[in-house]
Every structure is written in C-alpha cells, then in structure tokens.
Amino acid sequence: MKKIPVLLDCDTGFDDAFAIAMAIASDRLEVKGVTTVAGNYTLPDVLLNTKRTLSITDPSVPYAVGAAQPLLRPLYTHGHPTHMMEELGDPDIAPDPRGAVEFMADILRESDEPITLIPLGPLTNIAVLLAAHPELKEKIKEMVIMGGSVYSGNTTPSAEFNIYVDPEAAHMVFKSGVPIVMCGLEVCEDARVNPDHAHRLIELGNPTAVAYGNELLRGFTVGESIIFDAVPVAYILHPEIVKTERYYVEVDITGGLSAGCTVTDTRAFHHDDAPAPNTTVAMSMDREKFGELLVELFANY
Known part of the structure; x- marks a missing residue:
C-alpha cells in the first residue's frame, strides 16, 4: 500500500508527542517533517519537547521552527510545566535552517502528490503558509485539524x-x-486511555514504548487521560472508526466571550441562501479501537 505523505504542525506537549510517535510508527504514513508553533507552551519549550520526541522516535525526521506568537494577539499558553521525558535532556538535533512556512512550502512544492497537513496546535503557521503561497493550496490533499x-x-x-x-x-x-x-472536543472525548494501556506499552519492551508508557503513567490524575492530538492520526489511518458529519464552520473573530468559537451550523433544515458545508466534522470515535491502535503502533518500534 502506498504511503500517505503527511506534515505535522505541533505545539508539542504530551498529546502532540503521542501523535508524532504514532505517525512515525505507522507503515501507512510517510512523515515528511514536523513544524513547531507556540501554543501549549512558549516556543523554547515546544522546541525542547519536539527534539525529545524525535530523538526517541526517529531523529532523521526533519523539523523546522515556526511562529512564537499568534498573528495579532499576545500568546496565551496553558502555563503548565512540560513534564515530558525529562530524562532525555536536550537532544542535539538541529532544526532545518528554513523557517516552518518555507520548510512546508518547499516540501509541498517538490512533492509529486498532494500532502496531508496535520495541524495540532494554533493555526498560525498554516495561515501564513496559505497567505504567502496560495498557489500551493492544490498541493494540500486535506488538513486534518485537532481543534x-x-x-x-x-x-x-x-x-x-x-x-x-x-x-x-x-x-x-x-x-x-x-x-x-x-477533530474537535466532541470526538476527542473518545481518545481516552487508562493505566492498562500504559502498562501494555511498557510490556512491549522497546525503549520508545516504555518511555511513552511511563509518560502516560505520570500523566494520570483521575484514572484516565485524553490524548487529543492523536485523534487526527487515528482518523487518517482508520477513518472507519470515526463518525463524521458535513457542516459549515466559521471562526468567530469579533471578540468577547465568543472569540475563537468554531460556529458550526448543524441545522438539518437550511435556507436556500445558507452557506454550503465546508468542513468534515468528527463527532465520535470507537474508543476501544483507538486504544488498540495506540498499542499496535508502538509495537512497531
């Protein structure tokens, strides 16, 4: 089966690290590169987490540095400590000298087939890419977004x-x-794992699975954890386990309490002048199959 070429754009934290690892582990995806964007954390912490992730999955995967702040607003972060595989220190993996936008643009331009983008953080890099290189839109097969x-x-x-x-x-x-x-909050509710999944990763015995299993165990606070950013990877690999609907979605930028709302028209009845659906919206996922996929992929390391 021909591999699906993908680019991941990440504000690398706990769940991004799982998404990157799962994509690299799959024999159905070709990870062309990873780009970074501030979001979960400030850009220096995102870079450190990205290097740690690649060092234990595949250091040969190139990565490039992207936006340190949003287009117009001050950066808002979770503000939590990284807590990510700190035993790995600061791996000596240099970024690509191009910035994230030109890095992605060159990969798209040089590709013989359209590439799937997997944005897992704020969409700053992606917006700049589309604005700076509108001619490359046709080289993007689709964008599978966690958000x-x-x-x-x-x-x-x-x-x-x-x-x-x-x-x-x-x-x-x-x-x-x-x-x-x-892939928004609704479907991500089904991306839940528990200590059993963590122990199964550790029992696989390979260093990557063990590290990620231990990372899971450190992250449990209420007996389970949601791996939000792994959902787009699961969807690309097995769309049949995800229930989707076609809706029109627009992002509110007017400010106030509604700023950043993905206003989604779910009405069954539409007036003739209503906008046509522009987004495939993931609504739910087979939770058990997601957990099995997680373990199955880490067995490949």
Whole structure:
C-alpha cells in the first residue's frame, strides 16, 4: 500500500508527542517533517519537547521552527510545566535552517502528490503558509485539524484552546477552501486511555514504548487521560472508526466571550441562501479501537 505523505504542525506537549510517535510508527504514513508553533507552551519549550520526541522516535525526521506568537494577539499558553521525558535532556538535533512556512512550502512544492497537513496546535503557521503561497493550496490533499468544537469550549465557554489562541489564523484557514477535517472536543472525548494501556506499552519492551508508557503513567490524575492530538492520526489511518458529519464552520473573530468559537451550523433544515458545508466534522470515535491502535503502533518500534 502506498504511503500517505503527511506534515505535522505541533505545539508539542504530551498529546502532540503521542501523535508524532504514532505517525512515525505507522507503515501507512510517510512523515515528511514536523513544524513547531507556540501554543501549549512558549516556543523554547515546544522546541525542547519536539527534539525529545524525535530523538526517541526517529531523529532523521526533519523539523523546522515556526511562529512564537499568534498573528495579532499576545500568546496565551496553558502555563503548565512540560513534564515530558525529562530524562532525555536536550537532544542535539538541529532544526532545518528554513523557517516552518518555507520548510512546508518547499516540501509541498517538490512533492509529486498532494500532502496531508496535520495541524495540532494554533493555526498560525498554516495561515501564513496559505497567505504567502496560495498557489500551493492544490498541493494540500486535506488538513486534518485537532481543534475547535461544535457545542462548547474548554478554554472559554465557547472556544477550544487551539482556536482560541489564534482565532484570526483559524478564521483564515477555515475560509481558505482547502478541504478540512475538524477533530474537535466532541470526538476527542473518545481518545481516552487508562493505566492498562500504559502498562501494555511498557510490556512491549522497546525503549520508545516504555518511555511513552511511563509518560502516560505520570500523566494520570483521575484514572484516565485524553490524548487529543492523536485523534487526527487515528482518523487518517482508520477513518472507519470515526463518525463524521458535513457542516459549515466559521471562526468567530469579533471578540468577547465568543472569540475563537468554531460556529458550526448543524441545522438539518437550511435556507436556500445558507452557506454550503465546508468542513468534515468528527463527532465520535470507537474508543476501544483507538486504544488498540495506540498499542499496535508502538509495537512497531
């Protein structure tokens, strides 16, 4: 089976690290590169986490440094410590000398086939890429985004974190015309793992699975954990385990309590002048199959 070429754009934290590892482990994906963007953490911490992740998965995968702040707003972060595989120190893996946008642009331009983008953080890099190189839109097969929500937010009552951090960038991306799959809070509720999954990773015995299993165990606070950013990778590999709907989605940039809301038109009845659906929205996922996929992929290391 021919591999699917992908580029991951990450604000690397706990769940991004799982997404990167799962994509690299799959024999169905060709990871062309990773780019970084500030979001979960400030850019220096994101870079450190990215280097640690690649050092224990595949140091030959190139990465490039992206935006340190949103397009127009001050950076808003989770503010939590990194707590990511600190035993790995600061690996000596140099970034590509090109910035994230030109790095992605060159890979898209040189590819013989369209590439799937997997944005897992604020959409700053992606918005700049589309604005600076509109001619490359046709080289993007689709963007499978972790971000947004249909019904309510997790950072404000109406906004999910990744979209809230840079709503102007998200607005541009959703208006771009490039095919989008939105993996938001609804489907991510099904990306739950528990200590059994962690112990199964450790029992695999390979150094990568052991490190990630221990990382999971450190992260449990209520008996389970949600690996948000792994959902787009699971969707690309096994779309049949994800229930989707076609909806029109637009990002609110007007400010106030609704800033960053992914306003989703779920009405069954549409007026003739209603906008056509522009987004495939992931609504739910087979939780058991997601957990099995996680373990299956780490067995490849």
